[in-house]
Amino acid sequence: MDILFAALLLVLAGGLAPLALHRWLSAAKVAHVSLVAAGCLTGLYGVYAAWGQSTPVLFSCPWLHSLTWSLSLDSLATAFLPPIFLLAPVIALYSYDYLDAVEHAWRTAVNHFFFSLLVAAMVLVTLADNMAAFALAWELMSLSSYALVLYDYEREETQRAAHLYLLFTQTGALLVFAAFGLLAQSTGSLAFAQIQLAPQAAKTAAFFLALIGFGSKAGVFPLHIWLPHAHPAAPSHVSALMSGVMIKMGVYGILRLYFLLNDFNPLFARTVLVLGMVSGVLGVVYALSKREIKRLLAYSSIENIGVIFIGCGLGMVGLSSGNRIMAAFGFAGGLLHVLNHALFKSLLFMGAGAILHTVGARKMDQLGGLMKTMPVTGRTFLAGSVAISGLPPFNGFVSEFLIYYAAFQGLGLQGPDFLLSMAAIIALALIGGLAAGCFTKVVGIVFLGEPRREHAHAATDPGPTMGAAMTLLAVACLGIGLWPEPFIRFAFAGLRDLAPLAAVSADVLGAVPHNLAVIARVFVGLLLALTALRRLLYRGKPVSQNTTWGCGFTQATSRIQYTGASYSLSIVDFHRPFIKTTTKFAALVRIFPGATQYSRKVEDLAEIGLHRLLVRPVLKIADKLRWIQHGHIQLYIGYIVFTIAALLLVV
Amino acid sequence: MINSIDLILVLILLAVLLSLGSSRMMALIKIMALQGAMVSLVPIFIEPQARLSNGGILFFQLMLLIKAVLIPGLLYMALNRIAIKREVEPLIGYHASLLVGLGLVMLSAYITRRMGLSLPGDYALLLITAITTTGGGLFLMMSRTKAITQVIGYLMLENGIYLVGTALTKHTHNIYLVEFGVLLDLLAGVMIMGIILHNINRAFDDVDTAYLEQLKD
Amino acid sequence: MESVVSFGLALLLAPLFPGVILKTKALFAGKQGPPLLIKYFTLIKLLRKGSVYSASTTFVFRLGPLISCAAAIMALLFFPFAGTAPLIAFHGDVIMVFYLLGLGRFFTIVAALDTASPFEGMGAAREAFFSTLAEAAIFVVLILFFRMNGALSLAAYFSGSQPISIIGSQGALLLLVIVALFMILLTENSRVPVDDPATHLELTMIHEVMILDHSGPDLALIELGAFYKLFFYASFIACLIKPPPLADPVANTLLFYGVIMLLYMVVGVVESIMARLKMDLVPKYILTAFALVFFAVILTLEIV
Missing domain, CATH: 1.20.5 (Single alpha-helices involved in coiled-coils or other helix-helix interfaces)
Structure with a gap:
């Protein structure tokens, strides 16, 4: 625990230093990045050191006479800490080149300060071991992220988004605290350990209150409204941190409370599972219909939170029906997806940020052909897209595989649990297909083809630290896909201290991680072999360049390319009852029609x-x-x- | 090998699903003919062969004739005579209808289990089929615009009721009389509808039931 | 050793069968048709050529054929041809197989969008839409099979104490599945009621329009990948309708390939007697396949 405190101090120092040094911007930024990185590496070491111990590490001290401030580091916390400690330094590194406006030096310093504060607050949320500590850390997290969203505070759009976010996060916090209050009232103690003594009715009420509260932080479907507004308004590194790491704290809250309640009510399990399926499928459908990259990515976060919820929900169904293997695979899949999503979603937000930074266009249909002018961004974005579509040999597949595994285990159950498991499999398959559709759209429209507007020609790759951050994350995505064993074991180790799952050790895993690793490597090997063969086949053959075959049409311009809206039109229309679209189009009436307009708006149900x-x-x-x-x-x-x-x- | 009664019931259910998804009037009528034939075969396979009397066999033949030949034939004639457009024209789209059909099957499986009726033998599937067919008929009536599809929906509904009857009663012959009565009712219904269709067609040049609203004062 | 031989045989023979489809169609039209080995000749012809690349394209365009072909070969690695154990098998490998095929599709789509051609974008959009629905249907098939014998692996489906087969105890349900799988086969491999591989109007194509700009060995790789994918689906269905295995492995293999030949002929017959569906009816077509399988699953609730 001492190491973690040292880490927190370093991270906070990384926030305070820029405030002092803001007159020398580069120095401030260097201080911020290096201190945050040092702090996070220390923190990772601390987590690693605590991992070996079989009992949770505890810490408590009195605070304000009446309250105690107690922290603990158990296995669930060790599963949620690495994403924070891994992503924060990479994102800080990215922000070095991203926040390069000299005239905004003070603002940048303040942004760095709140960034550090947010990282520290998230660490404290995962460590908190009583309601007071949790509530304080939770509020700190909400407020510092609110300040981060307000970076461009002059713009009205940003203000609106930030206020919406504040409204949602505070209402959510209110509900969470109400749940805590109920539990504290019935047990007479603020300690987490006492929660399981609460009466049944209080437990049920507290779970659902907290589910709404935590769900709004996580961005589960009907409670997600702040996400697609806050992310486009916030600077990209903030979006990366919030979407990659912070919204997972909502998932953490639900899991923590669920295990503390120690009440494996099937109703909880089914609610979480259904929420997961709804937000998974609808999240990706809305993502497909969006035209701004960052808004699309925000909806895709909702989808991935849905996948995590499906995993956790299957785990809970497994617990409530006594199927321990299903429970272990479901929770482990969910936990691993938390890490995976943190990696690729941050990567994608960074890519979107790089485009905003150098091209300045938010709408996808104004871009195109960036792969040639921004090779680093393009390649890493492609890797992230494959990963987020859950395709092998990248990391997204590994966690989705574990969740599938849990769902298939659930097919042996009876009645509604069977039907829900079946629905979960179909939902996962749909999500997989739609996510692939969604990210082929982003990659295809933004990075491939020809530039659709003039300014897309002038794009260049962003500064070296941004490129380095994105490359690091892309390599990590592929790395987890090719060497999944330690990471799957890491996810299973996260369940170690949870009483109902303690009996299920990593034995149930069997050869699963090994098999996944082998197939991924065989595939990559085969691909390399085929590449070599292709090179051999092309030796000495004439290879020339020409324009694209226009099916007989020779006057092709870049404007006749398929746009993102037309690419996704039929898929979005297929889901019409759940997605409201309004199309404005004046039909052509005369023989020589004049200019006409077509516009299409998708509203969130x-x-x-x-x-x-x-x-x-x-x-x-x-x-x-x-x-x-x-x-x-x-x-x-x-x-x-x-x-x-x-x-x-x-x- | 799966037993023949299950095969027949599966075919009846399939007919329900296909009818919800078909966009052509002609296909719909053919599906109804298939369903009618299958429905009328059900009692023969439920009843142990030995207990079938000559009269019973006659009834079955009659039923087969009416359900599988006569009524679809009439519908076919109506379709040709009035030159109705071939498209079904749904109020609720085909995709949604198919999914509703699946939901209906699940719902009736759930209801059957919940009722926990002590059926003769293990004919749980029979009850599922019956409820789904009834529901499918109602849904078809509800979600399609044309008058002739209403008739088809009604027919399907009647098939479902007939199946419920077979599922729930002991098969004594006086019951058949009741069912025969229902059938005759239905036949009359079809004829009257045919004439009405004819008239509607003459009067309004269309058979959309939405026009019936114009009759109200 | 046996596994290696059967895998090699599958790799070698897969391009033969699309020739069978062409032959069947030609016979239906009263023509003599191309020789049975036509696809081999096409491949050899393509491999000897060079390529012309569009100036719009990037490395993604060249990656497309490689990945789609590699993914299709990977799928065959898991398949127990004629009952011989496959090279790789583990619990859950079907999920892997279909996701690998998904990866191939991802890159085919992206490569199509790389050309900046509106036609290819159109094909890509259709492919993305239809394959999503088809994938959902396939996963329902997997659910059904898991209900039937608790396996989640291609090899385990067709071996063990309770192999899934039409002559097993649940043949009636499998009839539905076979029809549905055949519909999915036609969808996923761009065959007639969904897509017409022989048409010459780019507006109406799906798969063919996506590969318009590929040429030479790249095109050969794509074609090869497509043959393997079709062969994979055909083998899947063949394993379901195959009579019980014979003792002699050679006879068994012959029987298996006989059934596959039959299936390809059925594809040819379907292509000869059916017209392509209107584009907006395709989702309904795939949903019908989905409904058939889903329905079979619901029935297992009662019958099993």
């Missing part, structure tokens, strides 16, 4: 629902209550007096 069911009624009520506010300060004081008197009388 959850947003419409929220507006209709919550915002509008609340506004209506607020409208009716307007008479309360009439500007006389004396009356306001009177309100206060009355309220206090009433409270004193009643309570």
Whole structure:
């Protein structure tokens, strides 16, 4: 634990140093990157050191006389800490070249400060061992990320997005704290260890309250509304950290509470599983329909959170039905997907950031052909796209395979659990296919083909630290795919300290990791062999260049290329009841038609629902209550007096 | 090898699914003919052969004739005579209809299990088929615009009810009389509908039931 | 050793059978048709040529054929041809196989988009859409098979104490599956009711339009990959309808390839008597296959 404290101090120092050094921007940035990196490496060492110990490491100290501040490092925390410690230095490295505006030196320093604060807060959230510590860390995390989103605070769009985010995160926190309050009231203690003593009704209520709260942080389907607004507004390295790492804290919260409750109610399991399937499938369908890269990536995060939820939900179903193997594979798949998604989603956000930084265009249909002008970004983005589509030999496949494995185990169950397992498999297959469709769209439209607008010609690869960060992550994605054994064992080790799963050791794994590794390597070997064969076949053959065959049409311009909207049109239309599209198109009427316009808008069903069911009624009520506010300060004081008197009388 | 009754029931269910997914009137009628034939065969395979009397066999032959030949034939005639457009024109799309069909099968499997009826033998599949067919018929009536598809939906509904009857009753012959009555009702219904179709077609030049709304005052 | 031989035989013979389809279609049309070995001749012809690349393309375009061919070969590695044990088999390998085929598709699509041609984009969009639906249908087949004998591996499906076969105890259900798998085979391999490999109008194509710009050995690799993929699906169905294995391995192999020949002939017959579906009816077609299998799964709830 001491090592982790040292790590936290280093990370926080990495946040404070830029504030002091902001007059010398480069020095500030170097200090930030090196201190954060040093802190995170120390933290990784600390996690590694604690891994070998069979009992959780505990720490507690009194705080403000009445509260205790207690932390613990058990196996679940060790599973969630590495993504934080691995990604933070890489993202900090990326931000070195990304935040290069000299005129914004102070702003950059503040951004670095909150970045460090967010990293430290996330570490504390995973370490917290009582409600007070958790709540404090959780709030710290929410507020520092809110400040990070507000980087471009002059822009109105950013302000709106940040406020929306604050609203969601605070409402979520409110519900989580309400759940804690319920539990604390019934057990009379703030300690996590006492939670399992709570009565059944309190447990159920607390779980669902917390599920909504944590779910809104994680971005599960009907609660995801802040994500697609906050990510495009935030700077890309912040999106990478928030989408790659921070939203996983919601998953962590649910898992932590689920195991603390020690109540394997099938209702919890089925709810989580169904939420996972809904947000997985709808997330990717909405992602397909989006035109801005970062918004698309935000929806794809919702999809991946869905996949993680499917894994965890299958694990919970396994626990509630007594199928331990299914439980172990489900949870392990979910945990590994947390790490994997952190890697490739950060990579993709970095790629999107690189495009924004050098080209400045957000819409995909204005880009094209960037693979030639931005080779590093293009290649790493391609690797990330294959990985996020869950295709071998990259890392996304490994975790999805574990989840599939759990789901197939669930087919041996009876009744609704069987049906849910079956639905989970179909949902995973659909998600896999749709995600491949979605990311072929991004890669194909943005990086391949010909530039669609002039400014896309001028693109160049971004600065060296950005390229290095992206390359590191791409290599990590392929590395986990080719050497999955240690990582699968890492995910299973995350379940070690969880009482119901303690009996299931890594034996159930059998040869699974080995087989995955062998196939991935055989495939890569075969690919290399074929490449060599192809080179041999082309020796001495005439190879020439020409324009693309236009099927007889010779006046092709770059504007006749398929756009992202047309690429995804039929898939999106197929899911129509769940996705609302409005098309505006003036039909051609005359023989020589003039200029016409076509526009297509996709609205989020959850947003419409929220507006209709919550915002509008609340506004209506607020409208009716307007008479309360009439500007006389004396009356306001009177309100206060009355309220206090009433409270004193009643309570 | 799977026993023949299950095979027949599977075919009936398939007919329900296919009818929900078919876009052509002609195909729909052919599917109905197949379903009718299969439905009328069910009692023969449920009943142990030895207990079938001559009268019973006659009834089955009649039923087969009506369900598989006469009614589809009438529908076919109606279709040709009034020159209805070949397209089905659904209110709820084919994809959604197919998925609804699957949902119906699952729902009826669930209902059958929940009811836990003590059926003669292990004919759980029979009840599933019956409920699905009934539901499919209702759905077809609900989700298609043309009057002739309403008739087809009604036919399917009747097939389902007939199957429920076979599933739930002991097979004594007086029951057949009741069912025969139902069949006759149905036949009359089809004829009347045929005439109505004819009239609607003459009057409004279309057989969309939406036009029936214009009749209200 | 036996496994290596059967795998090699499959690699060698796969290009023969598409010739059977062509022959069947020609016979239906009252023509003599190309020789049976036509596909081998095509491959040799392509391998001897050079290539012309579009100036729009990048390395992704050259990667497409390599990966799609490698993925198809990988799929064959797992398959127990004529009952001989495959080279690789483990619990869960089917998931791997279909995801590898998915990888091949990913790169075919990306390579098509690399050409900046609107036609190829059109084909790519269709491929992405239809294959997603087909993949869902395939996974329902896997669910059904898992319900039937608890296996999750191509080799284990067709061996062991309860091999999945039409002559087994659940033949009626398998009838549905075979029909559905045949429909999926036609979809995934761009055969007639979904896609017409013989048409010359680029607007109506799916797979052929995506590979318009490939030439020479690259095109040969794509064609080879397509043959292997088709052979994989055909073998899958052949294993389901094959009569019980004979004692003699040679006779067994002959029987297996006989069944496959028959299947390819059926494909040829279907192509001769059916027209291509309207593009917007294709999803319904695939969903019908999906419904058939899903339906079979629901029935196992009661019958098993």
